[in-house]
Amino acid sequence: MLFMKINSLLYIQILLLSTISLFADEPSFKHYDGVGVVLDLNSSSKTVFGTRADERLNPCSTFKILNSMIALDTKVLKDENEVIKWDGTVRQYGVWNKDHTMKSAIAVSTVWYYQEIARRVGIKRVQEYLYKVSYGNSDTSGELTNFWLGDGSLKISVNEQIKFLSALVKDELSFSKRAMSTTKDIITLEKKDSYKFAGKTGSCGGIGWFVGFVEENNSSKVFAFNIKGKGASGPEAKKIVIEYFKNK
Numbered sequence: 001m002l003f004m005k006i007n008s009l010l011y012i013q014i015l016l017l018s019t020i021s022l023f024a025d026e027p028s029f030k031h032y033d034g035v036g037v038v039l040d041l042n043s044s045s046k047t048v049f050g051t052r053a054d055e056r057l058n059p060c061s062t063f064k065i066l067n068s069m070i071a072l073d074t075k076v077l078k079d080e081n082e083v084i085k086w087d088g089t090v091r092q093y094g095v096w097n098k099d100h101t102m103k104s105a106i107a108v109s110t111v112w113y114y115q116e117i118a119r120r121v122g123i124k125r126v127q128e129y130l131y132k133v134s135y136g137n138s139d140t141s142g143e144l145t146n147f148w149l150g151d152g153s154l155k156i157s158v159n160e161q162i163k164f165l166s167a168l169v170k171d172e173l174s175f176s177k178r179a180m181s182t183t184k185d186i187i188t189l190e191k192k193d194s195y196k197f198a199g200k201t202g203s204c205g206g207i208g209w210f211v212g213f214v215e216e217n218n219s220s221k222v223f224a225f226n227i228k229g230k231g232a233s234g235p236e237a238k239k240i241v242i243e244y245f246k247n248k
Helices: 002-024 060-074 102-107 111-121 123-133 158-169 177-186 234-246
Strands: 033-040 046-049 188-192 195-204 207-216 219-228
Touching: 033 158, 033 234, 060 102, 060 111, 060 123, 060 158, 060 177, 060 195, 060 207, 102 111, 102 177, 111 123, 158 177, 158 207, 158 219, 177 188, 195 234, 207 234, 219 234
Parallel strands: none
Antiparallel strands: 033 046, 033 219, 188 195, 195 207, 207 219
16 A cells, blocks of 8 residues: 555656656747747657647748748849848838848848849749748738738748748758758858757737747757737747747
């Protein structure tokens, strides 16, 4: 009887420790309605947080990842350093109000630069690429320069972002190797030795995205997180993701 009691207590202790460990690994979404998926490309292990991984939302500026590859693949830009002149229209962020290259534009999420890319590519070719990579609902029925932004027609889920990013990291998309490699380089936020952390924020329509990948010692993970609620934005989603990976 005593042995059974000891075993029961030991089982409860193990269960409690496992539960504490589980919650310690959870991202802190704070007051936001958050969802996130992390996929280990080496083991195919997938971790899902939240219940909205299949909910489609506007990609916001995370679409700049695909838009960059389209620009390079169609050669509407010769490379990531080609300058597009600022049109002189003063926009909401000071860092947008100047000439930009694709490399500098994606770093500060300059919307007008990528709207100009969309104009140069044209809706027909954009649509073809969306279908090629099965990007979300692939719907470009909204305005050419806004279909990926808040209330636009293009929508994608967290799980669909993961599928897209996995193919990008593995160079399995229908793009030139150069287009994929360059795009991965310009979204890289930190790189040292055998470690690389890359990602892109997105903010529009009351939601915030942060999607990307982590590579370390021949191990690769892709991630996609989004948050909804008061104050939700890409930078807020990015903070949550960085904090989560710091605690891992």
